[in-house]
Amino acid sequence: MVKRENERIPVSQQAHVVDKPKDLTNIGGTVSVQINEKKITVPLGTTILEACQLNQIHIPTLCHHPDLCIAGVCRVCVVEVEKMRTLQTACSFPIMSPIKIKTSTEMVRKARRHIIDLLLSEHYGECYSCFRNGNCELQNLAKEYGVDNYTFGHVQSPRYEVDNSSAAVVRDMNKCVLCKRCVRTCIDFQEVGVLEAIDRGHDTHVGTFLDKPLADVVCINCGQCINRCPTAALRANDPSDEIWTAIDDPKKHVVIQTAPSPRAAIGEEFGQEPGKSFTGELNTALRRIGFDRVFDTNFTADLTIMEEGTELLTRLKKALVDKDQSVKLPQFTSCSPGWVKYIEHFYPEYLDYLSTAKSPQQMFGALIKTFYAKEENIDPADIVTVALMPCAAKKFECNRPEMYDSGFKDVDYGLTTREMAKMIREAGIYLPEMPKSQFDDPFGDASGAGLIFGATGGVMEAALRTAYELITGREVPFENLIIEPCRGFEGVKQASVKLENCVEQYKFLEGVELKFVVAHGTANAKIVMEMLKNGELNDVHFVEVMACPGGCLGGGGQPIPTSAEIRKKRAEAIYEEEATLPIRKSHENTHVTYLYEKFLTDGPCGKLSHKLLHTHYVKRGKYIS
Amino acid sequence: MLVLEKNALSEEIESLVNQFGKERSALLQILQAIQRKHKHISDFAQQEVARMMEIHPVEVNSVVSFYSFLCTQPKGRNIVRLCQTISCDMAGKEKVEETVQRELGIKFGQTTKDKRITLEFTNCLGMCDQGPAMLVNEKVYTKLDPETAINILNEIK
Numbered sequence: 034m035v036k037r038e039n040e041r042i043p044v045s046q047q048a049h050v051v052d053k054p055k056d057l058t059n060i061g062g063t064v065s066v067q068i069n070e071k072k073i074t075v076p077l078g079t080t081i082l083e084a085c086q087l088n089q090i091h092i093p094t095l096c097h098h099p100d101l102c103i104a105g106v107c108r109v110c111v112v113e114v115e116k117m118r119t120l121q122t123a124c125s126f127p128i129m130s131p132i133k134i135k136t137s138t139e140m141v142r143k144a145r146r147h148i149i150d151l152l153l154s155e156h157y158g159e160c161y162s163c164f165r166n167g168n169c170e171l172q173n174l175a176k177e178y179g180v181d182n183y184t185f186g187h188v189q190s191p192r193y194e195v196d197n198s199s200a201a202v203v204r205d206m207n208k209c210v211l212c213k214r215c216v217r218t219c220i221d222f223q224e225v226g227v228l229e230a231i232d233r234g235h236d237t238h239v240g241t242f243l244d245k246p247l248a249d250v251v252c253i254n255c256g257q258c259i260n261r262c263p264t265a266a267l268r269a270n271d272p273s274d275e276i277w278t279a280i281d282d283p284k285k286h287v288v289i290q291t292a293p294s295p296r297a298a299i300g301e302e303f304g305q306e307p308g309k310s311f312t313g314e315l316n317t318a319l320r321r322i323g324f325d326r327v328f329d330t331n332f333t334a335d336l337t338i339m340e341e342g343t344e345l346l347t348r349l350k351k352a353l354v355d356k357d358q359s360v361k362l363p364q365f366t367s368c369s370p371g372w373v374k375y376i377e378h379f380y381p382e383y384l385d386y387l388s389t390a391k392s393p394q395q396m397f398g399a400l401i402k403t404f405y406a407k408e409e410n411i412d413p414a415d416i417v418t419v420a421l422m423p424c425a426a427k428k429f430e431c432n433r434p435e436m437y438d439s440g441f442k443d444v445d446y447g448l449t450t451r452e453m454a455k456m457i458r459e460a461g462i463y464l465p466e467m468p469k470s471q472f473d474d475p476f477g478d479a480s481g482a483g484l485i486f487g488a489t490g491g492v493m494e495a496a497l498r499t500a501y502e503l504i505t506g507r508e509v510p511f512e513n514l515i516i517e518p519c520r521g522f523e524g525v526k527q528a529s530v531k532l533e534n535c536v537e538q539y540k541f542l543e544g545v546e547l548k549f550v551v552a553h554g555t556a557n558a559k560i561v562m563e564m565l566k567n568g569e570l571n572d573v574h575f576v577e578v579m580a581c582p583g584g585c586l587g588g589g590g591q592p593i594p595t596s597a598e599i600r601k602k603r604a605e606a607i608y609e610e611e612a613t614l615p616i617r618k619s620h621e622n623t624h625v626t627y628l629y630e631k632f633l634t635d636g637p638c639g640k641l642s643h644k645l646l647h648t649h650y651v652k653r654g655k656y657i658s
Numbered sequence: 659m660l661v662l663e664k665n666a667l668s669e670e671i672e673s674l675v676n677q678f679g680k681e682r683s684a685l686l687q688i689l690q691a692i693q694r695k696h697k698h699i700s701d702f703a704q705q706e707v708a709r710m711m712e713i714h715p716v717e718v719n720s721v722v723s724f725y726s727f728l729c730t731q732p733k734g735r736n737i738v739r740l741c742q743t744i745s746c747d748m749a750g751k752e753k754v755e756e757t758v759q760r761e762l763g764i765k766f767g768q769t770t771k772d773k774r775i776t777l778e779f780t781n782c783l784g785m786c787d788q789g790p791a792m793l794v795n796e797k798v799y800t801k802l803d804p805e806t807a808i809n810i811l812n813e814i815k
């Protein structure tokens with residue numbers, strides 16, 4: 034199988050990347066340079082920026098992002114390199130000889146200030162009403178370089194219309210600084226290819242194919258571009274005003290479900306270090322804000338495992354016992370709405386491989402307005418369901434016309450972690466100091482298996498814990514239920530477990546090597562789809578795909594900034610919390626059992642669950658007319 | 659566009675990609691070839707180029723929108739570009755401009771009804787010492803005055 038390093042190199046840059054020796058002592062592989070007064074030794078090919086960062090020398094940057102390839106377009110990182118006539122950009126200058134660098138001379142400072150002034154002269158800045166106020170790289174640069182007047186003028190009124198067409202991503206090119214991070218995110222990092230620089234000179238702007246509204250092109254709503262934009266030119270479609278209205282309306286019963294990833298990241302919005310979950314604190318804060326019930330999306334994550342797992346077993350049985358040639362295997366997960374839209378656009382002929390199970394968010398919505406409404410005796414028309422998600426695509430998902438199975442809009446609003454933090458601040462609450470509290474019944478606290486859905490490989494791990502046990506009657510043969518091959522951030526992971534001594538019902542699986550593949554980020558999803566096309570997945574049974582790098586914890590609705598290191602810490606927070614939970618297998622979640630006894634009485638993949646918990650997909654294709 | 663036309667265009671692009679290759683550097687040559695033949699690069703053509711070169715349509719669109727000699731809407735059979743940069747401007751570009759507009763009955767930026775000529779401005783053609791300069795398709799004419807300009811225009815089909 035294709036092995037790709039986690040560090041992806043876009044095709045356009047492969048020729049320019051210098052291999053760095055892993056071992057620094059490797060003779061000939063290193064070079065000594067002098068930065069300001071300091072002499073240091075770095076591997077050949079290290080950029081000036083990297084060398085400075087390793088030595089705590091600050092260089093301002095704007096177009097540079099640790100997740101993306103080098104661009105060198107903004108020029109704010111210029112430094113002086115001895116014997117070179119002009120200033121050099123630190124981010125794109127690979128050190129190949131023993132040079133002397135100065136990072137803060139008069140020339141450097143003046144040039145940087147000029148560059149910032151020039152950027153501001155084109156930037157429609159109105160910081161008070163801006164969602165990046167206080168977390169904006171341009172604003173920070175202006176502060177850092179003491180901008181106290183507009184040397185080259187300032188834009189007085191917006192030049193571009195705001196593109197509000199998409200349910201997920203809002204584009205306001207008046208705030209764009211043309212750093213092209215979004216372009217590199219979408220083309221190189223996600224390989225969707227929605228955004229590029231259009232036109233030339235003063236007219237240059239970041240646009241879509243033929244400058245169509247975002248809703249009319251192949252955007253999968255992943256929101257990864259938002260997380261990497263240094264300014265407010267890209268933001269998520271924020272429904273918080275509507276949610277406040279619902280909360281303030283005494284007739285409305287407003288319930289919220291919270292996904293695991295926002296809980297592991299929302300602390301960052303309150304100045305906390307990445308890597309700590311605030312689940313209990315968040316529950317209390319949400320109640321104080323005025324939500325009538327706080328539910329755990331992990332409940333429906335557990336339910337997803339039951340439904341998707343049953344679906345997989347049914348497919349396996351059809352394929353192995355009935356020898357039905359039409360059965361599609363491997364089965365692909367369907368919980369990531371960005372991934373679903375990706376396959377609808379780019380591989381519509383493979384839609385039958387997708388599980389028909391809805392995502393946990395949508396399952397929950399459908400249950401709240403049916404099962405819960407009945408249990409609590411509330412008119413579903415009065416219920417407003419909010420979903421706190423790490424994801425921008427969830428906003429699109431809840432607006433899909435297929436998502437009205439309860440007879441109402443199943444999920445009224447998808448809210449991102451950032452927007453939730455904003456609401457919490459607005460309510461005058463400092464999250465880290467909230468007392469902890471539990472989730473509300475009838476869905477209660479979920480299993481740890483649902484919790485790890487937040488990290489790439491989590492769905493697979495949860496599914497295996499349940500499937501293996503159902504099939505063999507024993508726990509998965511991994512210490513502490515930790516299925517190591519599912520964890521970590523490698524782009525495409527592949528592993529297998531052998532099924533032995535199966536219980537009577539699943540004897541047909543005796544001796545089968547259950548093979549699975551895990552991919553995260555649509556660039557890796559593309560690799561997997563090409564493998565499927567080439568027949569390389571013929572012996573694989575189950576594939577997990579998440580549209581966002583790192584899985585949901587790296588979602589497009591998560592706090593800004595993001596980097597591989599931050600995502601790793603969020604994953605640690607999730608796995609740490611998981612290890613402390615008493616129940617760690619989906620099928621042992623008693624609330625799920627209760628639901629199947631009381632409501633979905635014909636069991637997983639039964640008639641009612643097909644109506645409420647499963648869906649169908651649209652063949653979209655990628656041609657735009 | 660009719661299906662047949664689309665198929666013909668796809669085939670044509672395929673042979674261009676075979677001829678120039680799939681490297682990114684081939685993109686401009688391919689686009690120029692399409693532009694030369696069809697006088698524009700349609701939405702469909704851009705997407706076909708992208709598909710066959712295994713890049714994204716928006717990347718093709720980005721290149722097409724960057725170069726003023728490439729365009730997305732059909733233009734006239736002949737494209738006349740008058741230099742608008744300062745040397746030519748001072749050498750009498752304005753007179754030529756006015757006469758040409760009057761003679762053809764269209765403004766710069768427009769195409770004649772019979773699709774014979776599209777008028778456009780261009781920036782410096784490197785003929786500053788011999789201005790006013792004008793480019794008719796791929797041929798440069800210099801030292802124009804209103805009369806010579808009209809004569810040139812009258813000769814093109």
Ligand code: SF4
Binds near residue numbers: 158161166167
């Ligand atoms: S993008 Fe940054 S600089 Fe621009 S208005 Fe918003 S906060 Fe201010």
Ligand code: SF4
Binds near residue numbers: 218255256
């Ligand atoms: S949301 Fe995702 S697919 Fe859409 S433009 Fe942004 S990065 Fe591209």
Ligand code: SF4
Binds near residue numbers: 210211
């Ligand atoms: S939209 Fe944001 S990320 Fe994209 S070029 Fe503009 S400022 Fe940079």
Ligand code: FES
Binds near residue numbers: 095096122
């Ligand atoms: S950060 Fe180096 S050029 Fe933009």
Ligand code: FES
Binds near residue numbers: 742783
């Ligand atoms: S100014 Fe017209 S050719 Fe140079």
